[in-house]
Amino acid sequence: MPEETFAAATIRWYEKNARDLPWRAPDVGAWAILVSEVMLQQTPVVRVLPAWRAWLDRWPTPAALAADTSAEAIRMWGRLGYPRRALRLWECAVAIVERHGGAVPTDLDALLALPGVGTYTARAVAAFAFGQRHPVVDTNVRRVVARAVAGEPDAGPATRPADLVATAALLPVEPAEAAKASAAFMELGALVCTAQAPRCIDCPLVERCAWRASGRTVPLGPTRRPQRYAGTDRQVRGLLLAVLRETTGPVARDRLDLVWADATQRARALASLIDDGLVERIDDRFALAGEMTGTATPQT
DNA sequence: GAGCCGTGGAC
C-alpha cells in the first residue's frame, strides 16, 4: 500500500476539522464565491461573514450590483478595509455583465481579466465554484508547502510561478479532489500551520513535515519590517472616506478638514482618493465616486 | 519588484 500523499492526509483532516463557512455550502453560486474571495483578501473571516451576507442579500447577482452605483458599493463595503476592493468588485460586476452576459466566466484567463481578480482569486473561483483543477495558492498554502515540503520556516512575501508549480505537484488528478485539497491546505494553514505558534501537535502532516524534521529552524537575516499605519496617508484616507460613507450626497471641504490637522497630508490623501476613483469632486464639494450618477445635474 | 493600499483584534 503506497504512502498516503500530502493531499490525501490533509483532505482527511479537513473533512473532520473544517470550519462551517457559508460560502462553502454546496448550493452557493460562483458570484457569491467570488464576492467572498474578494472580501477575504487581507480581511479576517469573522469580519467578512456579516458583510458577505449583507452584500449578497442586496446584490444577489452581478447584474444587480452593476445596476447600482459605485458609491453604494463603496458605502456597503463599510469598514472591511481596502475600499478599492469595493470599487473593483463593482467594476467586476459591470465587466461580467458587459463581457459575459451576467454570468461569472468559467475560463481562468477570463477570470484573470476581471478587475480586482488576480492570481489567487481567479484560481480560487475556478476551483471552488467550477471544480476545475488549478493550484490555488494563497499565503496559507505557501506557508504550508514551504514548511512541509521545502523544510523552510516560511514562504516568500508574494506568490511566484514556482509556488504554483510546487502546489500543482501536490494536487490529486481528479479535479474535484484537487479543489478539495486546495481548500484543505488553506484551512490547515489558517488553523494549524499558522504564521505564529503553529500547532504541530494537531497537524496531519507532522510525520513527514520537512520543517519539523529539521527541528523547526528560525528564519535567517533581517525580517521585513511591517508597514506602519498610524500617521500615514492610509489612515487619513480612511478618515476621509468614513465621512463620505456616512453622508449621502456631496460634502463641503471644510467638513473634511476636520478629520486631520495637517493640511498638506490631508490634501494629498484626498487627491489620491480621487485619483483612485473612490471619490469625485463636484464643484467645491466631494462625494463617493458615482454618488451623483442618475441625479439631475444642472448644466451651465 | 518593492511599496502602497484599511481595519480591528490579539498579545
Add this chain to the structure above:
DNA sequence: TGTCCAAGGCT
C-alpha cells in the same frame, strides 16, 4: 502604546 497579523492586487 506598539507590534503583528488576516483567503491579495496593482503599479
